Amino acid sequence: MPDWEKIFEEKGHIFVDSHPDMSRLTKIFKNADVKRILDLGCGTGRHLVHFSKGDFEVSGFDASKTALDLAVKWLKDEELEADVIQHRMEEQFPYPDDFFDAVISIQVIHHNLMRDILTTVKEVERVLKSGGFLFITVPILGPKPENPEDDWKLHQVEDGTFIPQSGPESGIPHHYFTEEELLEVFRNFKILEMYKDVTNHRCALAIRKF
Amino acid sequence: MKRWLMDILACSASDCRSKLDLEVYKSHTQESEGEEVDEIDEALISCPKCGRWYPVIDGIACMLPDDLRMDGKQHIEETAFLERWKEKVPTDILKNGLPFGLS
Numbered sequence: 001m002p003d004w005e006k007i008f009e010e011k012g013h014i015f016v017d018s019h020p021d022m023s024r025l026t027k028i029f030k031n032a033d034v035k036r037i038l039d040l041g042c043g044t045g046r047h048l049v050h051f052s053k054g055d056f057e058v059s060g061f062d063a064s065k066t067a068l069d070l071a072v073k074w075l076k077d078e079e080l081e082a083d084v085i086q087h088r089m090e091e092q093f094p095y096p097d098d099f100f101d102a103v104i105s106i107q108v109i110h111h112n113l114m115r116d117i118l119t120t121v122k123e124v125e126r127v128l129k130s131g132g133f134l135f136i137t138v139p140i141l142g143p144k145p146e147n148p149e150d151d152w153k154l155h156q157v158e159d160g161t162f163i164p165q166s167g168p169e170s171g172i173p174h175h176y177f178t179e180e181e182l183l184e185v186f187r188n189f190k191i192l193e194m195y196k197d198v199t200n201h202r203c204a205l206a207i208r209k210f
Numbered sequence: 211m212k213r214w215l216m217d218i219l220a221c222s223a224s225d226c227r228s229k230l231d232l233e234v235y236k237s238h239t240q241e242s243e244g245e246e247v248d249e250i251d252e253a254l255i256s257c258p259k260c261g262r263w264y265p266v267i268d269g270i271a272c273m274l275p276d277d278l279r280m281d282g283k284q285h286i287e288e289t290a291f292l293e294r295w296k297e298k299v300p301t302d303i304l305k306n307g308l309p310f311g312l313s
Contacts (some may be wrong), residue, residue: 005284064272086271086272092227095220096218
């Protein structure tokens with residue numbers, strides 16, 4: 001089982017700055033009159049803070065209580081509001097159908113076996129309104145690092161899914177989506193944009209089909 | 211945690227999705243957009259359909275599946291919650307709570 005609790009206990013705020021495309025995304029959301037946003041796998045809250053500052057109604061969930069405690073403190077320090085829940089993404093989300101105008105998930109949904117990823121996607125479809133926005137980023141499988149210390153010793157457990165045998169995310173599944181696979185998994189969405197970001201992660205901006 | 215969150219939250223147990231009940235044990239008021247609002251710090255969430263309970267600890271509703279609540283740090287924190295509020299938690303939850311009580 002992925003031990004995110006241990007990772008957040010050791011590292012605290014793994015990310016502080018928002019994803020570089022969030023300002024552009026904010027403009028897109030504002031123009032589309034987005035109000036409620038879900039940050040799936042919100043971690044220590046960098047995007048809860050970002051979107052709360054933008055006057056959106058923000059909800060987030062994460063499996064790690066340690067991460068959520070840090071998120072709540074960050075929001076409190078900034079005098080911002082967001083609702084956070086401790087929950088796992090491969091379980092039924094505790095929200096009603098068609099509740100959110102947008103769902104974002106930054107470097108999160110790939111941390112599972114494909115069976116569980118499909119459950120997550122199904123739940124995203126359920127809680128997202130028709131015509132609602134989805135923005136996700138996932139990693140791209142690169143060449144084996146030259147420095148042995150950087151080698152996570154990936155062990156393949158199914159097609160496209162690997163479990164690192166060393167490194168900071170040892171034991172945590174990583175599914176490396178191809179572009180074609182993203183199109184298939186998110187077939188109930190209309191893909192508006194698909195691109196690599198400055199950190200070489202694959203990004204997809206989509207809307208849920210009617 | 212805001213009280214209104216209970217209007218939307220549903221039980222996350224597989225195939226349940228019932229509306230949930232809330233019993234607040236500790237809260238404070240906080241100013242929000244010029245108004246005083248109730249901020250829940252500690253509370254018991256319970257499902258009238260499947261009988262599960264979930265704690266609100268430090269303002270965060272902890273709604274993990276049963277298997278992730280049965281051991282480790284999570285179990286210690288949630289057991290400490292039951293101990294902390296055992297005078298207020300219903301006896302049937304303390305004795306036979308789902309997924310666990312105080313035994």
